[in-house]
Amino acid sequence: SAIAGLVGQAYQGNEGDSTSKLQKANDLKAEGNEFFKKKAYKDALFRYNQVFLYLRGLQTYTDEQKEQVKQLTIGTSNNMAACYIIEKKWEKVIVKTDAVLKLDPENNKAIYRRGKAWNEIGDLDKAKADIVRAYKKNPKSKPIREEYAKLRKKLQNHKAKQQKAYSKMLQTIESSEGGLYPDRKVKEKSADEIPEEIRKNLPPGANPVVQEAKIVEEVPVPMEVTEPEEFG
Numbered sequence: 001s002a003i004a005g006l007v008g009q010a011y012q013g014n015e016g017d018s019t020s021k022l023q024k025a026n027d028l029k030a031e032g033n034e035f036f037k038k039k040a041y042k043d044a045l046f047r048y049n050q051v052f053l054y055l056r057g058l059q060t061y062t063d064e065q066k067e068q069v070k071q072l073t074i075g076t077s078n079n080m081a082a083c084y085i086i087e088k089k090w091e092k093v094i095v096k097t098d099a100v101l102k103l104d105p106e107n108n109k110a111i112y113r114r115g116k117a118w119n120e121i122g123d124l125d126k127a128k129a130d131i132v133r134a135y136k137k138n139p140k141s142k143p144i145r146e147e148y149a150k151l152r153k154k155l156q157n158h159k160a161k162q163q164k165a166y167s168k169m170l171q172t173i174e175s176s177e178g179g180l181y182p183d184r185k186v187k188e189k190s191a192d193e194i195p196e197e198i199r200k201n202l203p204p205g206a207n208p209v210v211q212e213a214k215i216v217e218e219v220p221v222p223m224e225v226t227e228p229e230e231f232g
Helices: 001-009 015-036 041-056 063-087 090-103 107-120 124-137 143-175 208-216
Strands: none
Touching: 001 041, 015 041, 015 063, 041 063, 063 090, 090 107, 107 124, 107 143, 124 143
């Protein structure tokens, strides 16, 4: 098959042909980039995968060639992640960006792309870590700011759901016989005994006794999701 032939070409040769294989790998990456520009993403991915076949076929190389291999690996992996984002293959985005960050921990394209993938998957903690980190490195980036806007909305919705669920749980417990504190002695008050500051702010028809109980018994919601300070 065509793929088997390429594998054979990539692994053929001796220690002296590292230069030609590196050149071929560079050429394949350039071809992949051209396909990417034409939005032919599957063809681009095919060429990018070929790059790694040639890199794995290298037997020995100089220090200079070693740096070339590193840069080819970083660039090609990042480009593959970009293709996988378009194809919405989020797990593959994470695999490729992890490969980049292993070689170049401060690569902001990879940090941002991995954060986007985590955001799409729904792991908001990991998404927040990467997106905020990418923002700190490049606060003027429009894609990064847009991705954070999506994340921020998800964080707010998540927080609202937590509050609603916790409030519902408390209501369920309080409505059961005896409530939360069956041994508590509660002195019932008439409406006239409720403080004026509560009574005057009540909507028409509201029960002041119930309203005061809500204020007194209000419980803060645990596990609050905070937002990154950078965005206010």
